Amino acid sequence: MTHEYIDLQTVAHVQGAVRLPGSKSISNRILLLSALSQGDVAIVDLLASDDTAVMLAALRSLGVQWTEEKTATGTIHHVKGVAGVLPNKSADLFMGNAGTAIRPLTAALAVIGGDYTLHGVPRMHERPIGDLVDALNAAGTNVEYTGNPGFPPLHIKQGKIHAQRLSVRGDVSSQFLTALLMVAPLMAREHAITIDVIGELISKPYIEITLNLIRRFGVTVGQNGWESFTIEPGQVYQSPGAIHVEGDASSASYFLAAGAIAGGPVRVEGVGKDSIQGDVRFAAALEQMGVQITMGDNWIEAKSNGVLKAIDADFNHIPDAAMTIAIAALYADGTSTLRNIASWRVKETDRIAAMATELRKVGAIVEEGSDYIKVTPPAVITPATIDTYDDHRMAMCFSLVSLDGAARKGNVMRINDPKCVGKTFPEYFAAFAAIAK
Numbered sequence: 001m002t003h004e005y006i007d008l009q010t011v012a013h014v015q016g017a018v019r020l021p022g023s024k025s026i027s028n029r030i031l032l033l034s035a036l037s038q039g040d041v042a043i044v045d046l047l048a049s050d051d052t053a054v055m056l057a058a059l060r061s062l063g064v065q066w067t068e069e070k071t072a073t074g075t076i077h078h079v080k081g082v083a084g085v086l087p088n089k090s091a092d093l094f095m096g097n098a099g100t101a102i103r104p105l106t107a108a109l110a111v112i113g114g115d116y117t118l119h120g121v122p123r124m125h126e127r128p129i130g131d132l133v134d135a136l137n138a139a140g141t142n143v144e145y146t147g148n149p150g151f152p153p154l155h156i157k158q159g160k161i162h163a164q165r166l167s168v169r170g171d172v173s174s175q176f177l178t179a180l181l182m183v184a185p186l187m188a189r190e191h192a193i194t195i196d197v198i199g200e201l202i203s204k205p206y207i208e209i210t211l212n213l214i215r216r217f218g219v220t221v222g223q224n225g226w227e228s229f230t231i232e233p234g235q236v237y238q239s240p241g242a243i244h245v246e247g248d249a250s251s252a253s254y255f256l257a258a259g260a261i262a263g264g265p266v267r268v269e270g271v272g273k274d275s276i277q278g279d280v281r282f283a284a285a286l287e288q289m290g291v292q293i294t295m296g297d298n299w300i301e302a303k304s305n306g307v308l309k310a311i312d313a314d315f316n317h318i319p320d321a322a323m324t325i326a327i328a329a330l331y332a333d334g335t336s337t338l339r340n341i342a343s344w345r346v347k348e349t350d351r352i353a354a355m356a357t358e359l360r361k362v363g364a365i366v367e368e369g370s371d372y373i374k375v376t377p378p379a380v381i382t383p384a385t386i387d388t389y390d391d392h393r394m395a396m397c398f399s400l401v402s403l404d405g406a407a408r409k410g411n412v413m414r415i416n417d418p419k420c421v422g423k424t425f426p427e428y429f430a431a432f433a434a435i436a437k
């Protein structure tokens with residue numbers, strides 16, 4: 001942890017428009033699908049952040065060629081697909097703390113086979129991957145733990161897929177199912193492959209993103225509810241030519257919440273009503289809190305009179321954006337409860353514990369359980385020094401606590417280690433400053 005911090009003066013009003021960076025979830029999926037496909041792919045507006053940098057670096061280490069072209073309107077990444085045949089049969093890959101990189105890459109490398117090691121930052125070595133490794137190894141791959149069983153680092157050797165039916169637990173992270181779905185066409189060379197989901201699948205909208213993008217690369221997945229998925233044999237990923245990355249709907253949540261807390265209107269551009277990201281449903285949660293939301297094809301806008309209604313709801317479908325609701329709850333007219341969010345505990349940090357600790361610093365009364373958090377707002381928000389636990393979302397969420405019409409002028413919120421936003425949104429604090437009037 002660095003000792004850097006940023007001091008945010010309290011402000012009473014926000015207004016303006018923000019152009020969102022690309023979606024992390026879409027960017028990393030498209031990068032891997034492009035590498036696995038036949039033909040060249042031109043990716044427009046890929047997210048530039050730590051999580052995509054580790055994926056790009058890994059692809060380069062594996063011998064996948066890509067170049068970046070700067071244009072007047074943005075960037076285009078050109079990826080040369082290798083159709084599932086990686087030029088480099090061995091590599092040591094640093095995955096940072098990017099779940100969307102390590103989980104699908106582990107599946108791809110395990111199925112393709114070779115001699116690969118994958119590791120990350122210390123927290124990555126505490127984030128579960130056992131359900132994915134179990135599913136893969138039961139099907140014939142050869143993945144070993146080199147540290148603690150169930151967690152990275154991993155050593156992948158040559159295996160041989162013999163199963164036509166795989167099962168994976170869905171209740172710890174949806175990324176395990178995403179990873180298997182992405183590599184299923186590589187396994188279904190001669191026989192169909194069926195993937196059964198064991199336990200209640202969490203974070204379902206992320207599976208919808210996966211299925212949508214797999215389809216864009218020419219592969220059809222048969223779906224039996226959320227219980228099983230079948231990939232018919234002989235399907236090969238084909239380049240869609242050019243593919244555009246939507247703005248990040250989770251990143252949008254901070255600006256929409258700002259509009260909700262401090263008047264607005266605040267408009268985010270790059271994501272709208274046709275988005276394939278589940279996190280656009282954050283806007284519906286704000287509506288329930290009394291915020292006025294309008295949406296276009298490529299934008300969402302929030303405005304309010306600053307008085308928010310408390311909310312009690314299940315947030316399993318939007319685990320990332322739900323953190324922003326926990327902050328909006330500070331400005332509500334009563335106690336809010338966010339339910340069914342157990343996955344918060346195994347992300348960049350234990351987010352239920354971190355959120356509870358930091359909300360208490362600004363005066364909230366917080367109750368936490370294994371899978372819920374209950375927030376009662378204080379009469380006045382107390383200025384505080386906020387720790388961010390190397391979690392980009394903690395830093396972005398707590399920037400919002402500087403929005404306070406009732407605060408004494410000159411009050412300051414200090415956010416420690418603000419650079420952790422680099423995981424998904426390196427320019428976050430500049431974008432936030434631009435709407436704080």
Ligand SMILES: O=C(O)C1=C[C@@H](OP(=O)(O)O)[C@@H](O)[C@H](O)C1
Binds near residue numbers: 024175
């Ligand atoms: O598949 C994805 O792109 C993601 C799935 C979610 O994780 P879980 O499925 O672990 O909840 C989400 O929290 C993460 O930021 C991105």
Ligand SMILES: C=C(OP(=O)(O)O)C(=O)O
Binds near residue numbers: 098348424
């Ligand atoms: C949980 C997150 O990331 P990851 O993709 O590493 O799981 C997140 O961005 O909030």
